[in-house]
Amino acid sequence: MQAALEISGLKKTYKGGFQALKGIDLQVTQGDFFALLGPNGAGKSTTIGVITSLVNKTEGKVCVFGHDIDSELDKAKSFLGLVPQEFNFNQFEAPMKILVNQAGYYGVDRKVAKQRAEKYLKQLDLWDKHDQPSRNLSGGMKRRLMIARALMHEPKVLILDEPTAGVDIELRRHMWDYLRELNSQGITIILTTHYLEEAEMLCRNIAIIDKGTIVENTDMKTLLSQLHIETFVLDLKPGAAQPQLQDVDHRLLDDHTLEVDIAKSQSVNAVFTQLTEQGIEVQSMRNKANRLEELFVTLVANNDKGAQ
Amino acid sequence: MSFTTTRIALSSILHKEVNRFMRIWVQTLVPPAITISLYFVIFGSLIGKRIGEMGGFDYMSFIVPGLIMMSVITNSYSNVASSFFSAKWQRNVEEMLVAPVPNWVIVAGYVGGGMARGILVGLIVTIVALFFVDIQIHNIWVIIATVMLTSAVFALGGLINAVFAGSFDDISIIPTFVLTPLTYLGGVFYSISLLPEFWQGVSKINPIVYMVNAFRYGFLGISDVSLAVAFSVIGVFIVTLFAIAMYLISRGIGLRS
Numbered sequence: 001m002q003a004a005l006e007i008s009g010l011k012k013t014y015k016g017g018f019q020a021l022k023g024i025d026l027q028v029t030q031g032d033f034f035a036l037l038g039p040n041g042a043g044k045s046t047t048i049g050v051i052t053s054l055v056n057k058t059e060g061k062v063c064v065f066g067h068d069i070d071s072e073l074d075k076a077k078s079f080l081g082l083v084p085q086e087f088n089f090n091q092f093e094a095p096m097k098i099l100v101n102q103a104g105y106y107g108v109d110r111k112v113a114k115q116r117a118e119k120y121l122k123q124l125d126l127w128d129k130h131d132q133p134s135r136n137l138s139g140g141m142k143r144r145l146m147i148a149r150a151l152m153h154e155p156k157v158l159i160l161d162e163p164t165a166g167v168d169i170e171l172r173r174h175m176w177d178y179l180r181e182l183n184s185q186g187i188t189i190i191l192t193t194h195y196l197e198e199a200e201m202l203c204r205n206i207a208i209i210d211k212g213t214i215v216e217n218t219d220m221k222t223l224l225s226q227l228h229i230e231t232f233v234l235d236l237k238p239g240a241a242q243p244q245l246q247d248v249d250h251r252l253l254d255d256h257t258l259e260v261d262i263a264k265s266q267s268v269n270a271v272f273t274q275l276t277e278q279g280i281e282v283q284s285m286r287n288k289a290n291r292l293e294e295l296f297v298t299l300v301a302n303n304d305k306g307a308q
Numbered sequence: 309m310s311f312t313t314t315r316i317a318l319s320s321i322l323h324k325e326v327n328r329f330m331r332i333w334v335q336t337l338v339p340p341a342i343t344i345s346l347y348f349v350i351f352g353s354l355i356g357k358r359i360g361e362m363g364g365f366d367y368m369s370f371i372v373p374g375l376i377m378m379s380v381i382t383n384s385y386s387n388v389a390s391s392f393f394s395a396k397w398q399r400n401v402e403e404m405l406v407a408p409v410p411n412w413v414i415v416a417g418y419v420g421g422g423m424a425r426g427i428l429v430g431l432i433v434t435i436v437a438l439f440f441v442d443i444q445i446h447n448i449w450v451i452i453a454t455v456m457l458t459s460a461v462f463a464l465g466g467l468i469n470a471v472f473a474g475s476f477d478d479i480s481i482i483p484t485f486v487l488t489p490l491t492y493l494g495g496v497f498y499s500i501s502l503l504p505e506f507w508q509g510v511s512k513i514n515p516i517v518y519m520v521n522a523f524r525y526g527f528l529g530i531s532d533v534s535l536a537v538a539f540s541v542i543g544v545f546i547v548t549l550f551a552i553a554m555y556l557i558s559r560g561i562g563l564r565s
Contacts, residue, residue: 014565053407055565058527073407082406088399098403104320104547107313134550 002065003049004079005159005186009054010060012046012212014018020046023060028190028205030156032067034203035199036192037222038209039198039300045085048161052082064157067097078106081241083146085162091135095126095145098134099152104151113152120148124178140171147178157188164198177203178291196296200224210300232268234258235279241291245274259288317409318417320331323456328391336387336425337432340379344433347375348440351497357371363499368441373524377458379433381491382483384426384459386557388466389479396470401563415467415550423456430455434473444527447482450535451526457542458519462481462487464549466481471556471563495520515541 005028012021021043028034037134049055050063053073064076089098096117121127124144129137134145134194143163150158160179164172172195179202183189187190193199198207198218215253236243236256243252248271249261260271273281291292329336343543349350354369363370395401404414439445444452465482494516498510511517512533524539525531531538557563 048564053564054402054405056560074410077406077408080406084399085403088402090395090398090400092331093324093327093457096322101324102321102403102407105317105404105409107310107408109316110320153407159503179362246458 002030003063004028004030004032004065005190006066007047007051007063007092008061010047010050010062011058012043012256014048014057019308020212021050021057021060024212024214025215026207026214028157028188031183031186032188032190032205033179033203034188034190035203035206036190036209037196037199037206037220038192039142043212044208045161045210048082048084048159049190050216051159052080053077061082062102078153079156079289081153081158083143083150083158083160083163085165087142087143087146089149091260092133094131095121095134095137095148096130098145099149103152108153116152117148117232118155124148140167143167143176147175151182155187157190158182159190161192162190162194164193164195172198177298182229208296209301212252215299215302229261229263231261233286234260234275234282237282237283240280241278242274243278243280245271248274309325313408314410314413317407317415318420321409321414321417322420322424325387325391325418326424328385329425331419331447334464336383337429340383340429341432341436344375344379345436346507347371348437352440363501363528365528366441367528369444369528370524371497372437372441372443373527374520376430376433376437376514377389377455377520377523378491378496379463380426380430380455380459381519383429383461383499385462385466385469385487386483387425387477388422388463389470389473389483390466392418392423392467393473393479394471396473396562397476402457403565405560409484412553414557415464417461418464418467419553423459423468426463427455427461430459434475449526450522453539454520454523454526454542457546458523461515461519461542461545463555467553468549468556471553471561473562483505489512490516494522495524495532515545518542 004098005026007026008026010017010021010024013019024043024047024049034126035045036047036243046055050057051064051069053069062076064079067076067079069076083298096114099117100110100113103116104110108116117130118127121130124147126137126148128139134142137145147163151200164175167175176198179189179191191203193200203220205219206223208215234257236258238256240256243250243258245260248266253259262268262271270283351371352368356371359502361367380400391399409429434443469479494514495511500511500517503511516540518533520539521531521533522542524533525535
């Protein structure tokens with residue numbers, strides 16, 4: 001499979017000496033749904049900025065579908081669609097005009113651009129606002145407008161920098177469906193997000209960046225398989241006896257909430273068997289935390305230790 | 309980029325720019341008409357009658373070209389300065405930076421927008437002037453060439469100002485402290501031949517003197533400076549400012565980190 005994006009030895013030092021990227025290597029294959037995760041200030045937005053030529057790199061190489069941004073920048077740009085983190089459209093212009101002008105910057109004929117704008121505005125439930133000043137749109141609508149804008153030249157790679165930040169759950173799930181649909185049409189999607197659940201739900205491959213270096217770069221399944229222990233929270237029927245579990249780490253948080261750590265080699269059934277034998281009834285059960293979140297915290301913490 | 313895609317990109321920027329100042333026409337097109345009407349009433353009708361002739365023409369006829377040119381200069385400059393700075397401030401300039409738009413197209417698009425407003429305001433002011441004076445035309449081509457080139461010079465100046473500007477205050481400093489004094493001392497209201505020889509020499513450092521005089525020549529057929537020198541000065545300014553603007557945009561100064 002052809003590489004949609006290839007980054008090697010990418011470094012960025014800002015004026016003042018802050019080194020945001022310390023030599024990043026990354027490869028995203030065509031058709032992938034790729035997550036770039038990292039804490040605030042890790043270098044995610046700088047990486048995206050370099051790819052989209054909004055940030056000048058200090059060192060390294062970036063190729064989009066084999067086109068080096070140093071020698072074939074215009075070609076590389078034509079493959080990319082960017083949905084930035086901040087709202088960066090003219091708040092006084094109407095969505096229709098924003099979209100048609102954006103298409104024009106890529107050389108899309110005005111008549112074709114108007115048809116595409118109508119299509120994307122309808123798909124993203126913005127059509128009834130197409131001629132209103134965009135400052136009147138809600139936060140979620142503005143995010144969708146930026147997605148529509150990024151699609152106007154029909155890019156092969158769509159880069160989304162925290163696209164669902166500040167978006168309510170229902171709308172977020174609609175956006176997830178829309179992004180899945182785009183990906184199924186063959187658009188390579190690169191996503192940065194703070195919502196780890198989002199990465200787990202959507203992405204096939206993932207890179208975790210921290211302090212300007214990639215601390216993990218693998219497929220989602222392999223990453224999640226690194227989790228050896230999963231923590232469950234069991235809600236016990238009030239008035240039950242204090243549970244005594246063999247071979248399982250457990251904690252009683254209060255008189256009816258039990259937390260158990262179950263290794264991959266162990267069976268959840270064994271826990272239930274022991275509880276049943278002790279006459280303890282379990283009313284409900286849930287994961288303590290998002291699995292990816294646990295891994296993320298571990299990897300970033302390890303990187304911190306390494307840095308010290 | 310092919311010729312067609314470049315043409316579409318340029319027309320998109322021009323479309324956006326013209327749409328911007330037309331959308332806020334009350335702020336962009338009406339004030340110059342009112343201001344110039346006041347100039348005509350005060351300097352032309354009231355004070356002008358006491359001044360008598362200047363350069364062989366009545367004072368009102370003498371100042372009309374200068375006042376039109378003053379409007380063109382101010383509006384060409386401020387249109388690009390405010391529009392480009394707003395695009396930087398709202399970060400929608402990134403819409404163009406992430407697209408394969410050649411840098412010269414960005415410069416030409418904004419300068420074209422500034423010229424469109426400058427020339428439109430010039431036309432409005434000319435129409436207003438017709439209520440006060442009979443305008444004569446000596447050479448229409450000189451008028452057209454001067455107004456277009458001068459408009460381009462100041463649109464480029466506005467763009468450079470906007471690139472360096474860090475706040476909205478920064479785009480009003482140059483018009484207030486540089487442009488206005490140069491315009492008032494640029495022979496809009498008087499012939500520099502009235503000045504002592506030393507101050508005539510000093511005045512010739514002011515590029516606006518050449519623009520106003522070339523423009524006045526187009527209307528009245530009189531000028532304090534040679535037409536060839538005037539167009540040469542304007543040409544040098546256009547080439548120099550275009551080169552500076554291209555350098556700034558291609559290096560991403562104030563635009564890329």
